[in-house]
Amino acid sequence: xxxxxxxxxxxxxxxxxxxxxxxxxxxxxxxxxxxxxxxxxxxxxxxxxxxxxxxxxxxxxxxxxxxxxxxxxxxxxxxxxxxxxxxxxxxxxxxxxxxxxxxxxxxxxxxxxxxxxxxxxxxxxxxxxxxxxxxxxxxxxxxxxxxxxxxxxxxxxxxxx
Numbered sequence: 001x002x003x004x005x006x007x008x009x010x011x012x013x014x015x016x017x018x019x020x021x022x023x024x025x026x027x028x029x030x031x032x033x034x035x036x037x038x039x040x041x042x043x044x045x046x047x048x049x050x051x052x053x054x055x056x057x058x059x060x061x062x063x064x065x066x067x068x069x070x071x072x073x074x075x076x077x078x079x080x081x082x083x084x085x086x087x088x089x090x091x092x093x094x095x096x097x098x099x100x101x102x103x104x105x106x107x108x109x110x111x112x113x114x115x116x117x118x119x120x121x122x123x124x125x126x127x128x129x130x131x132x133x134x135x136x137x138x139x140x141x142x143x144x145x146x147x148x149x150x151x152x153x154x155x156x157x158x159x160x161x
Contacts (some may be wrong), residue, residue, distance in 0.1 A: 003130070004134035005153070006135075006138070006151045006152050007137045007138070007151065007152065007153045007155070008139070008143065008147060008153070008154045008155065009137065009139045010141065010154070010155070010156060010157065011157035012158070012159070014157075014159070016157050019157065020036075020105045020107060020139050021058075023105070024036060024105055025054075027102055027103045032101075033057065033059075033100075033101040033103075034058040034102065034103045035059045035105070036051065036061065036105045037088050037104070037105070037107065038060070038062045038088075038108065039070075039088055039106070039107060039108040040108040040112070041062075041064070041069055041108060048060065059101070061088065061091065062088075063084045063085060063088030064085065065084050070111070086117065089106075089112065093125075096126060096129050096131070096136065099131045099134060101134070103135040103136075104135070104137065105139070106139070109138040109140060110139065111140045111141065113140075114141070120146045123150065127150045138151075143156075
């Protein structure tokens with residue numbers, strides 16, 4: 001495993017992305033830089049506009065071209081969107097390999113694994129490349145068993161009521 005920190009926020013309820021973004025805000029408040037790459041979600045114009053206002057401290061990227069969440073797309077649309085999502089993952093690899101930020105949040109990356117859009121081997125290679133001093137954060141609903149071994153910290157977000 002790389003020398004950086006790998007955190008995972010997962011669970012069925014709401015709050016995973018918000019918790020990850022809170023980590024980014026804390027780090028940028030300490031003078032660090034953050035990059036957020038969002039996968040699988042539909043276009044959320046209001047949220048996206050707020051995140052874009054946080055630049056340059058927090059850089060926000062959404063590689064999806066669809067207005068809808070991935071799970072609501074037709075099979076043909078999913079095929080096209082897979083290319084965009086894969087490009088987003090490759091951009092995340094570039095951010096890690098260049099050490100372009102102090103915290104990289106890959107929002108809904110666990111969903112890419114769950115949907116078989118990227119493999120555990122690709123995620124493992126990404127984790128192994130995390131440089132010292134960088135925090136890599138994954139979010140998503142389902143935590144594949146192989147992900148546990150890759151993480152330094154795991155947060156299970158559950159709704160109680």
